[in-house]
Amino acid sequence: xxxxxxxxxxxxxxxxxxxxxxxxxxxxxxxxxxxxxxxxxxxxxxxxxxxxxxxxxxxxxxxxxxxxxxxxxxxxxxxxxxxxxxxxxxxxxxxxxxxxxxxxxxxxxxxxxxxxxxxxxxxxxxxxxxxxxxxxxxxxxxxxxxxxxxxxxxxxxxxxxxxxxxxxxxxxxxxxxxxxxxxxxxxxxxxxxxxxxxxxxxxxxxxxxxxxxxxxxxxxxxxxxxxxxxxxxxxxxxxxxxxxxxxxxxxxxxxxxxxxxxxxxxxxxxxxxxxxxxxxxxxxxxxxxxxxxxxxxxxxxxxxxxxxxxxxxxxxxxxxxxxxxxxxxxxxxxxxxxxxxxxxxxxxxxxxxxxxxxxxxxxxxxxxxxxxx
Numbered sequence: 358x359x360x361x362x363x364x365x366x367x368x369x370x371x372x373x374x375x376x377x378x379x380x381x382x383x384x385x386x387x388x389x390x391x392x393x394x395x396x397x398x399x400x401x402x403x404x405x406x407x408x409x410x411x412x413x414x415x416x417x418x419x420x421x422x423x424x425x426x427x428x429x430x431x432x433x434x435x436x437x438x439x440x441x442x443x444x445x446x447x448x449x450x451x452x453x454x455x456x457x458x459x460x461x462x463x464x465x466x467x468x469x470x471x472x473x474x475x476x477x478x479x480x481x482x483x484x485x486x487x488x489x490x491x492x493x494x495x496x497x498x499x500x501x502x503x504x505x506x507x508x509x510x511x512x513x514x515x516x517x518x519x520x521x522x523x524x525x526x527x528x529x530x531x532x533x534x535x536x537x538x539x540x541x542x543x544x545x546x547x548x549x550x551x552x553x554x555x556x557x558x559x560x561x562x563x564x565x566x567x568x569x570x571x572x573x574x575x576x577x578x579x580x581x582x583x584x585x586x587x588x589x590x591x592x593x594x595x596x597x598x599x600x601x602x603x604x605x606x607x608x609x610x611x612x613x614x615x616x617x618x619x620x621x622x623x624x625x626x627x628x629x630x631x632x633x634x635x636x637x638x639x640x641x642x643x644x645x646x647x648x649x650x651x652x653x654x655x656x657x658x659x660x661x662x663x664x665x666x667x668x669x670x671x672x673x674x675x676x677x678x679x680x681x682x683x684x685x686x687x688x689x690x691x692x693x694x695x696x697x698x699x700x701x702x703x704x705x706x707x708x709x710x711x712x713x714x715x716x717x718x719x720x721x722x723x724x725x726x727x728x729x730x
Contacts, residue, residue: 377419379432382439382455383587389430395484396430396459397467397476398625400444402437407450409473410527418476421488428504429484457483472524497540499552502563509552510579516607517579517689518590518599521565523557526573528594536597542615545696548581549607578606616689616696622704625654627663629712634667635712646671662708669710 369688381389381398390396399415401408419431436452437443447456447464449617450707457479469475477488501509501519510517520531520536554574556565568577568587576590587710592598597613604611610621634645646667653660669677685706692699712715 366583369628376416376429377423378415380428380434381434381443383442386434386440386443389432390458391460391462392641393460394428394430396432396458397480398430398456398458399409399433399447400436400440400447400452400454400456403435404437406527407525408453410525410530411453414476415469415474417473417490418480418488419476419491420487421490424489425484425486429480429486429683459483466480466702468559470524470555475524496537497544498537499540499549499550501554503564506561506564507555509555509581511584511692513581513584515550515653516581516603517552518603519577519579520553521556521568521570521573521575521577521588522553523573524555529574532574534596535594535599539599539603540595542608542611542613543603543607545700546607546609546611547605549609554618560702579600580606587650610620616692617700617703619707619710621700622659622661622707623711623716624656624660625716627656627660628716631666631711632713632715635670639642642671649662662705663711666712678709678712680714682706686708 375555378388381415388396396420399411401410401411415431416432422429422431434440434443436449444454447709455471456464457467458464462566467479469479471492477490479698481487499509509515510519520532522532536551536553543549543551554564555562556570556575567577568573577587578590589597590602592602600611600613603609604618610618612618628641630645630649631654632648645689649660649663649667653664666678666681685702687705688702689699
């Protein structure tokens with residue numbers, strides 16, 4: 358009985374790790390390839406870094422066509438091991454090399470992208486068989502190609518950050534989740550665009566050549582005022598690094614993780630007056646209020662909330678600043694409103710903070726500390 362359970366568990370584990378990618382060697386290659394069934398074959402080497410990057414994608418590809426067994430083959434050959442004679446036979450000089458065999462004796466080298474969608478699309482174009490993979494996940498990154506690049510990137514009303522990537526590039530894959538988050542954070546900033554182009558795709562070869570892209574990922578920033586000579590992005594590749602860079606270049610005030618940062622919407626002159634107003638009383642408070650009105654008249658709509666808070670406090674609304682700060686903080690924490698509304702609320706919360714905190718003193722401390730470095 359124990360033996361039967363052991364055999365069952367072993368079989369179950371073996372099934373769980375089974376691959377839909379066929380392993381081909383000289384002894385079985387000709388019995389599978391060239392017998393009427395088309396096949397995509399990867400010639401790889403176990404030590405090859407690009408092969409290791411492709412491996413999980415290739416497994417997904419085989420899974421996506423498992424419903425078409427007998428109609429298309431997804432296979433691999435260790436061309437630096439037992440399958441070395443096959444690699445020599447088919448002129449393999451680098452790894453990984455992918456070749457398409459039409460099942461009737463013809464072969465061609467696969468030159469397309471090495472992401473799942475490109476590989477699956479190639480097989481579908483050759484066989485008419487559709488893969489069973491979900492479409493690409495939604496993204497806030499603006500995806501460019503040679504047809505759309507100039508319209509977006511060279512638009513002189515927009516600052517544009519572009520990553521030039523390749524599907525097989527390990528550093529690009531590492532960057533992607535951070536870049537996706539940055540794109541979502543900057544989505545409300547319509548004049549600050551976060552974009553990407555597959556510079557390894559032959560269709561985009563002219564763009565790659567124009568900007569002399571020789572390594573992946575290459576990141577260029579195209580400012581509104583200078584589209585002819587983009588800036589090389591040479592900073593860190595974390596979400597924090599890129600958000601800081603874009604805020605500086607685009608004049609924005611976005612926060613890491615989404616929304617606005619703690620400086621958004623603040624006007625230094627009114628910050629100083631807000632704290633003075635809150636700490637003063639009687640005639641002194643009235644004097645500060647009149648000064649704020651004068652500044653507000655020239656500052657425009659951005660200053661109106663300072664005046665509104667002053668009037669609420671002056672009218673004796675008990676604990677207004679504390680209660681309103683708590684209310685707005687609760688809304689921001691829940692984050693269940695539209696991004697534009699959350700931005701509006703964050704600005705109001707920042708301004709309320711200016712009444713209870715002496716921001717000018719804090720800024721002087723930071724400036725002094727920076728000068729001592």
